[in-house]
Structure formats: structure tokens, C-alpha cells
Amino acid sequence: MSEPEAGQLEAAVLDAADELAACRKLFALEEGTVYLDGNSLGALPRSVPDRLADVVEREWGRLLIRSWSESDWWNAPERTGDRIAPLLGAAPGQVVVGDSTSVNVFKSLVAAVRVAREDTPAGQPARTEILVDAATFPTDGYIAESAARMTGSQVRAVPAAQMAEAAGPATAAALVNHVDYRTGELHDPAAATVGVHRAGGRIVWDVCHSVGALPVELDAQGADFAVGCTYKYLNGGPGAPAFLYVRRELQPRFDSPLPGWTSHRDPFAMASGYEPAEGASRGRVGTPDILSMLALEEALRVWEGVDMAAVRAKSLALTDFFLTRVRAHVPEGRVTSLTPESHELRGSQVSLLCEGELRADAERVMAALHERGVLGDFRRPGVLRFGFTPLYTSFGDAERAAAALGEAVRAVEGER
Ligand SMILES: Cc1ncc(COP(=O)(O)O)c(C=O)c1O
Numbered sequence: 001m002s003e004p005e006a007g008q009l010e011a012a013v014l015d016a017a018d019e020l021a022a023c024r025k026l027f028a029l030e031e032g033t034v035y036l037d038g039n040s041l042g043a044l045p046r047s048v049p050d051r052l053a054d055v056v057e058r059e060w061g062r063l064l065i066r067s068w069s070e071s072d073w074w075n076a077p078e079r080t081g082d083r084i085a086p087l088l089g090a091a092p093g094q095v096v097v098g099d100s101t102s103v104n105v106f107k108s109l110v111a112a113v114r115v116a117r118e119d120t121p122a123g124q125p126a127r128t129e130i131l132v133d134a135a136t137f138p139t140d141g142y143i144a145e146s147a148a149r150m151t152g153s154q155v156r157a158v159p160a161a162q163m164a165e166a167a168g169p170a171t172a173a174a175l176v177n178h179v180d181y182r183t184g185e186l187h188d189p190a191a192a193t194v195g196v197h198r199a200g201g202r203i204v205w206d207v208c209h210s211v212g213a214l215p216v217e218l219d220a221q222g223a224d225f226a227v228g229c230t231y232k233y234l235n236g237g238p239g240a241p242a243f244l245y246v247r248r249e250l251q252p253r254f255d256s257p258l259p260g261w262t263s264h265r266d267p268f269a270m271a272s273g274y275e276p277a278e279g280a281s282r283g284r285v286g287t288p289d290i291l292s293m294l295a296l297e298e299a300l301r302v303w304e305g306v307d308m309a310a311v312r313a314k315s316l317a318l319t320d321f322f323l324t325r326v327r328a329h330v331p332e333g334r335v336t337s338l339t340p341e342s343h344e345l346r347g348s349q350v351s352l353l354c355e356g357e358l359r360a361d362a363e364r365v366m367a368a369l370h371e372r373g374v375l376g377d378f379r380r381p382g383v384l385r386f387g388f389t390p391l392y393t394s395f396g397d398a399e400r401a402a403a404a405l406g407e408a409v410r411a412v413e414g415e416r
């Protein structure tokens with residue numbers, strides 16, 4: 001049996017034993033496309049178009065303004081938050097959906113600084129530092145800088161693995177990514193949380209690249225705040241609203257820097273003075289984006305009955321298999337994995353760095369993969385990213401992608 005045939009056979013055996021295989025039919029994926037970019041934009045769940053048509057034609061078109069109450073649009077941010085909560089290891093009433101991750105980073109970081117300062121007794125050194133994961137997604141870093149300017153703090157960038165020991169008496173807040181968006185490395189935000197709390201600060205977790213990809217344990221691991229996107233592994237659709245988790249004990253002290261009318265205790269009093277609502281609603285700002293939010297709410301139905309431990313096991317098996325098949329198909333020395341081999345340090349994506357002369361051609365390699373029906377993405381400098389979404393990615397997809405990568409590398413080299 002040839003090497004490619006052996007790979008296809010192994011993939012078929014793994015697919016036959018896959019307990020999540022049936023979830024794939026819940027998604028509208030075209031035959032012939034291998035979709036490995038669900039870490040940027042999740043696939044379309046099949047039930048979303050009909051639900052959206054109903055929202056537009058009946059709830060908006062016929063019920064009009066009555067839908068805020070009759071279709072319960074008003075409570076969609078908290079209701080959808082409670083649907084996401086189990087995927088975050090969070091009890092109900094702590095997650096609200098709305099705004100973008102960028103905006104929720106701002107709200108939570110400023111609120112974290114405010115709580116930490118309130119907790120610092122007079123006479124103690126001022127808390128003037130915001131720690132930021134040194135490899136963070138750019139928006140988090142930009143917003144941390146602005147939050148720091150507004151609160152009279154400075155940002156200090158530290159590697160996620162060193163955040164616990166870096167936290168000290170000046171630390172007000174820390175922002176850590178659960179999974180690195182570029183390399184796919186899994187961090188240990190629980191350890192960072194212990195260190196930041198020991199120093200008297202508060203911590204925000206960015207779980208954009210972990211929610212829906214692996215178990216997240218916000219309640220059990222003591223996260224103060226968390227933010228995340230819903231258009232990646234939660235399949236909410238392009239620009240779907242993000243979420244904000246505020247730990248229950250902190251909710252009465254959550255002093256949002258964006259206190260809009262929909263987070264007022266009595267929004268329709270239209271009072272001139274702000275009085276915050278109780279609970280997760282305090283994280284709201286203005287009118288929720290109902291069409292996107294209800295598309296997301298429908299998309300979340302694919303998680304009914306899904307065991308996150310099975311998702312994690314399949315994610316690791318898929319990424320292990322892909323890495324092995326890349327070694328079999330891609331000529332030696334052309335790519336190295338930025339994603340750790342160790343399971344403890346791996347999220348749900350594989351990032352391959354193009355080496356040598358191929359580095360400058362990496363974008364063309366990804367274009368050649370797209371021509372072959374394999375959709376991943378490219379991040380500078382020379383990184384090919386492949387997201388593995390256990391609900392709809394098969395081992396057969398992983399084999400096809402690795403084989404296509406070998407072909408794409410040879411094609412690009414042949415054009416030189
Ligand atoms: C880790 C991380 N944080 C934040 C964001 C920003 O999210 P948004 O553009 O939806 O505000 C992204 C993705 O865009 C991300 O990957």
C-alpha cells in the first residue's frame with residue numbers, strides 16, 4: 001500500500017470511530033471543501049437561515065416594535081449568555097452577549113482596575129500597572145494601552161507563562177489569552193489567576209480561541225472577567241456579538257466605563273442619573289444587535305448534548321494526526337510547527353512556519369491550498385494556520401489538507 005493510501009485508510013478508521021462525526025451534518029459545508037478556518041469564522045449551522053428568515057419576516061416584518069417584548073428581544077443578551085455559559089464552565093447569570101470582543105476587553109480591563117484599587121487599603125503603594133500577555137492579539141494590546149492612559153496606569157507586556165510571578169504590589173489588572181491566536185499554544189490562565197490574585201490584582205481572560213474548542217473553567221478556576229468572540233468556534237456568523245463574563249461576586253462592584261441606558265436598573269425610566277442594573281445585565285451598553293444575536297442563539301443549538309471532553313479528545317487526535325500526515329506529505333525542511341507537540345500546551349489549531357526560501361512564498365502556498373479546496377489562513381511572517389473544529393472537521397479532511405499542502409509546496413517551488 002502506498003503512503004497516501006495508508007493515510008487515507010487510517011483517516012477512514014478514525015472517522016468510523018468518531019463519536020462526534022454525526023455533528024457534521026448540522027453544518028452547511030460544501031462537499032469538496034476542507035474548511036480549516038473555523039478559528040477565524042465558524043461554518044454556518046444549517047438551521048440558522050430559516051431562523052433568521054423568521055426573525056426578519058415575522059418578528060421584525062409583522063410584529064414590528066412588539067417583538068422587543070413578544071419575541072423577548074429585550075432579554076436576548078442575557079438569554080444567549082446563559083446558553084454560552086456551560087461552554088465556559090460558568091453558572092447561569094454571569095455572561096452577557098453584546099458588543100465586540102474589543103469593546104468587552106475595554107469594559108472589563110477598566111472595571112478590573114477599579115475593583116483592584118478599591119481593594120487596596122490607604123497607605124499601600126498605588127496600583128498603576130496593567131499586565132498584558134506579550135503575544136496578545138493586537139486589539140487587546142491597543143485597548144489595554146488606552147485603558148491604562150485613562151486610569152493613570154502603565155502597560156507591562158509579559159509572556160503568559162510568566163504572568164503569575166510578574167504580578168506584584170503595583171498590579172491592578174492583567175489580561176491573558178487562553179490560547180495564542182498565532183501559534184495555537186494553550187496557556188495556563190488558572191496559574192496566572194492565582195498569581196495575580198495573590199498580588200491583589202484582578203484578571204481578564206480572553207477565551208476567543210478556546211471557547212467551543214476545549215473545556216474552559218471560569219467559575220472553578222477563579223477568573224474575575226472573561227471576554228470572547230462568538231464567530232469562531234461558536235459559529236455565530238460574521239461579526240456576531242461577543243460575550244462578557246463577570247464573576248457573580250464581582251457583579252455588584254462592576255463599574256462599567258461604558259454605562260449605557262440598557263444597563264440601567266430601569267431603562268425605560270429614561271432617568272438622567274445612571275443606576276446600574278443587577279447581575280450580568282450590568283455589562284450591557286446600548287441596543288443589542290438583534291439579527292446577529294438571534295443568529296448566534298440559533299447557532300448555539302449545535303452544542304446540545306455535546307460533551308466538551310469528547311470535543312477536546314477529538315481536537316487533540318485531529319491535530320496529532322494532521323501533524324503526522326504533514327510530516328508524511330510535505331518535503332523535509334519546508335515547514336516547522338509553531339504549535340507545541342505537548343497536549344498540555346496545544347489549543348485546537350496547527351500553525352506551520354514556512355522555512356528557508358519558502359518563508360517569502362508562504363502566502364502563495366496558502367493561495368495554492370485554497371485552489372485545491374483547502375481553506376486555512378496566513379499570518380505574517382510566513383505562518384500557515386489551520387483551525388480544527390471538532391464538530392465538523394473529519395480525519396479525512398486532515399489527510400486531504402496535509403496531502404494538498406505537500407502538493408502546494410511543490411507547486412510553489414516549481415514556479416520559482
Ligand atoms: C484573541 C483575540 N482577541 C480579540 C479579538 C478581536 O475581536 P473583535 O475584532 O471581534 O473585537 C480576536 C479576533 O479578532 C482575537 O483572536
Ligand SMILES: Nc1c(O)cccc1C(=O)C[C@H](N)C(=O)O
Pocket residue numbers: 039040041137181182
Ligand atoms: N474577525 C475577523 C475579521 O473580521 C476578518 C478576518 C479575520 C478575523 C479574525 O477573527 C482574526 C482572528 N481573531 C485571528 O485569530 O487572527
